[in-house]
Amino acid sequence: MEIALQAGHASGRIIACAFVKGGRLSDVSVKTILRKAKEKSFAAGCDRNRIVLIAPLMEIAAFYEYALAGMREIRAELGLV
Numbered sequence: 001m002e003i004a005l006q007a008g009h010a011s012g013r014i015i016a017c018a019f020v021k022g023g024r025l026s027d028v029s030v031k032t033i034l035r036k037a038k039e040k041s042f043a044a045g046c047d048r049n050r051i052v053l054i055a056p057l058m059e060i061a062a063f064y065e066y067a068l069a070g071m072r073e074i075r076a077e078l079g080l081v
Contacts, residue, residue, distance in 0.1 A: 009046045010067045016043035018080050025072055025080040030064045 014028060017036055021027040036042045037051075054063045071078065 009048075009050045010064060011071060012046040013037065013043045013051070014064070014068055014071055015078070015080070016046070023080055025068075025075045025078070028068060030061050030068060033064045033068070034061060 013036070014025070014033060017028045017032050018025040020036070021032075037048070040048075051060070051063075054060060071080075075081065
């Protein structure tokens with residue numbers, strides 16, 4: 001349940017990364033997301049403290065991998081390439 005509650009914040013960060021890549025979700029990697037996560041001004045509306053709550057349950061990189069895979073399945077519905 002906790003993982004599902006944090007998915008919105010993670011998806012916001014992933015979408016922001018896609019916009020930086022010209023709207024191409026296919027060009028976003030977990031490495032990109034983690035690198036951008038270090039920038040406090042990037043995707044400032046995404047609550048970093050909420051995403052960090054995932055750490056006791058699973059590795060943050062794995063969480064982003066699952067989130068990214070799920071978003072790629074619905075990228076057309078999200079208006080991303």
